[in-house]
Amino acid sequence: MLFSERELCILFWQNEALKDRLQKLVLETYKDKTIVPSQADLVDWIAHESTGSVITLMLSHIGKGIPRKKARGFVRSASVMDIEKMRSHLQNIQRPDFDPKTYKDKGYVLHGSIRTDGFRLQLLAYKLKELKSVRYKRLRADVLPLRINSTTGGVDYFLTEIRNVVKTPQDVANLWECEPDDIKILGIDLGQACVVGASAILPRTRSKMKTPHPDAKMEGGNTSTESLIFRNLAVKQKAVYQPNFKHRRWMETEKNKDPGNGLKTIQDIETELPRLHGEGASLAAYLDKYNEVKEQLSDFYNGSNNRFKKHKWDVRRAKEEEYRLITDRLLGMVGGSIGAKRHRDNKVVIGVGLGKFSSNSRLSSLHDSFLSYFVQKVYVALF
Secondary structure, three states, X not given: OEEEHHHHHHHHOOOHHHHHHHHHHHHOOOOOOOOOOOHHHHHXXXXXXXXXXXXXXXXXXXXXXXXXXXXXXXXXXXXXXXXXXXXXXXXXXXXXXXXXHHOOOOOEEEEEEEEEOOOOEEEEEEEHHHHHHHHHHOOOHHHOOOOOOOOOOOOOOOOOOHHHOOOOHHHHHHHXXXXXXXXXXXXXXXXXXXXXXXXXXXXXXXXXXXXXXXXXXXXXXXXXXXXXXXXXXXXXXXXXXXXXXXXXXXXXXXXXOOOOOOOOOHHHHHHHOOOOOOOOOOHHHHHHHHHHHHHHHHHHHOXXXXXXXXXXXXXXXXXXXXXXXXXXXXXXXXXXXXXXXXXXXOOEEEEEOOOOOOOOOOOOOOHHHHHHXXXXXXXXXXX
């Protein structure tokens, strides 16, 4: 569900404590302090306030009134921007004599609306940092940073076919300022049976061998040779799906519990509902039967304790943790980790197979959702 600040205030107006607080906020801008603000006065007040002000005052301290040096993350980077400042910001970018090199704005500006499922609350915001691409797209092509190894001009050129960019060893030297053998290569193939199949090729390292080699030079009685380091990683779908399997088993157990009082189990009720698809399907028959058991189903799925939403939230967090572990292992293969910036001397190229495939399994493939998660984390770690 999506709520604007105006809709939120109308909802808050129904609660006496929240209504009293809203009236005090409205009175702060009124010259006559003796009047009692009405709901119409509240709506008029919202229209003249900065976008995000009500959310900041009533739901979260994000964006206003917090010492920015002490806050972290989204709290520190978010702000409330009034209409005049927004207008000035846009006019500055749109001016014909605007110099893109002077653009340095970043962070978040509250959108003035929230999204919630009744259990979680999401604050919506504009991300000013994405406008960083504006300054580069207005420059000449010869002064733009190379999109294959830089995200300064935006993140919409991440997945580029490298064969169209790197054709000779000299191209590698121009792009990464090193020899091809000094670059770490991580190849990732996404699929269904294996969500991730990865292979890392690391630069050659010098090692000593006791057995002489005809092409090796002798050093102190030992033979010195160079060899590549290969590392492989495979993650099966079954491993990543464990949180979903656990939730599914819990659901089946709950549906088969006898509620008592002569009532049928939820499993039996759902099985006896008429078909909505296929041969013999009838929407009218389904609705007639559904209305008879609607109250019991609603009590089961939408109880006051929100147990199903809590379990779904736990499943989502567990799935994200699985993705985090996979991503951390993949970055670890090339000397990185989540949250750690890549060292300048650590040259890394990550290739992702983008082949399309069909699936006959009953389980949906996870490769698309994992790729989206992985790209975001790599953006932070490598750039």
